[in-house]
Amino acid sequence: MKMFVSLTPPTINEISTNTKVTTKDPVMSPIEGITTPESENVLSVPTDPPTEEKHTAYTPLISERAIDQARPLKVIYIGAGISGILAAIKFREAVPDLSLTIYEKNPELGGTWYENQYPGCACDVPSHSYQLSFESWTGWSKFFSGADEIREYWNRVALKYNVREHIKFESRCVGARWNDSIGKWFVQVVDEKTGSVFEDSADVFMTGTGLLNEWKWPSIPGLHNFKGKLLHSASWDNTYDMTVGFRTATSQIFNL
Numbered sequence: 001m002k003m004f005v006s007l008t009p010p011t012i013n014e015i016s017t018n019t020k021v022t023t024k025d026p027v028m029s030p031i032e033g034i035t036t037p038e039s040e041n042v043l044s045v046p047t048d049p050p051t052e053e054k055h056t057a058y059t060p061l062i063s064e065r066a067i068d069q070a071r072p073l074k075v076i077y078i079g080a081g082i083s084g085i086l087a088a089i090k091f092r093e094a095v096p097d098l099s100l101t102i103y104e105k106n107p108e109l110g111g112t113w114y115e116n117q118y119p120g121c122a123c124d125v126p127s128h129s130y131q132l133s134f135e136s137w138t139g140w141s142k143f144f145s146g147a148d149e150i151r152e153y154w155n156r157v158a159l160k161y162n163v164r165e166h167i168k169f170e171s172r173c174v175g176a177r178w179n180d181s182i183g184k185w186f187v188q189v190v191d192e193k194t195g196s197v198f199e200d201s202a203d204v205f206m207t208g209t210g211l212l213n214e215w216k217w218p219s220i221p222g223l224h225n226f227k228g229k230l231l232h233s234a235s236w237d238n239t240y241d242m243t244v245g246f247r248t249a250t251s252q253i254f255n256l
């Protein structure tokens, strides 16, 4: 997990003073491997310098909050795998006035355990140690449980702690930039259903996108000329009849 935190105190009406502008610079994304194409590089930045009047109006020397009133904190988290589910639980415990949004590119939570559905996919550490210390499940059917059972466990956890209410599914993060002048993260997200790009902002930006999440075909010359069925363990086709493939030696399985 990578966390990026705003240390700048929030200002009043900061977002509403911004205007959308298009820049030519590539978006510097803190998410490894993700950049925003120039055409999508629409960022919210202030277009007019603050006037004397605005300065006094927007940055009071003394906080307007009562001493026992928590600072409102908006958090954007990327990914609803195990890391994202746990982050949601722990963030809510730790931050009294929290507004949390988790953007997840898939239509479901679970990450690794949602995506890997190949026959026999299982945990290679004992199930009783691959779970939350505060949500101990003793009903595992096997010592090394299968992906379905692990997915069910995390679904139960997410349900119990109302994690789903924070998740925006089918929303892929494609870039993020820190705006120093107003002390906010601006995060670009693609709606996978419509293809449209929108922007959200937050005080804290955190990623739990998974080390093993972006599967790809191996670079084997002629791979895609193979006449049979190509299957990747991280993008399994459950409709494919494996018995046909193995009988006629026309399938290749990759787990890279």
Ligand SMILES: Cc1cc2nc3c(=O)[nH]c(=O)nc-3n(C[C@H](O)[C@H](O)[C@H](O)COP(=O)(O)OP(=O)(O)OC[C@H]3O[C@@H](n4cnc5c(N)ncnc54)[C@H](O)[C@@H]3O)c2cc1C
Pocket (backbone or CB within 6 Å): 034, 078, 079, 080, 081, 082, 083, 084, 103, 104, 105, 106, 109, 110, 111, 112, 113, 116, 121, 122, 123, 124, 125, 130, 171, 172, 173, 174, 208, 209, 210, 211, 212, 213
């Ligand atoms: C087949 C397999 C078996 C494994 N077995 C074990 C094991 O036995 N023991 C063990 O400790 N670990 C195992 N692992 C490692 C496993 O990945 C981690 O234990 C754990 O599940 C990682 O959780 P995560 O939330 O960090 O990442 P992930 O589960 O990868 O979740 C990341 C989430 O982020 C989302 N995401 C990624 N990019 C974006 C984006 N740009 N925008 C929006 N959403 C995005 C993904 O869709 C995904 O839902 C295994 C992994 C695999 C693939």
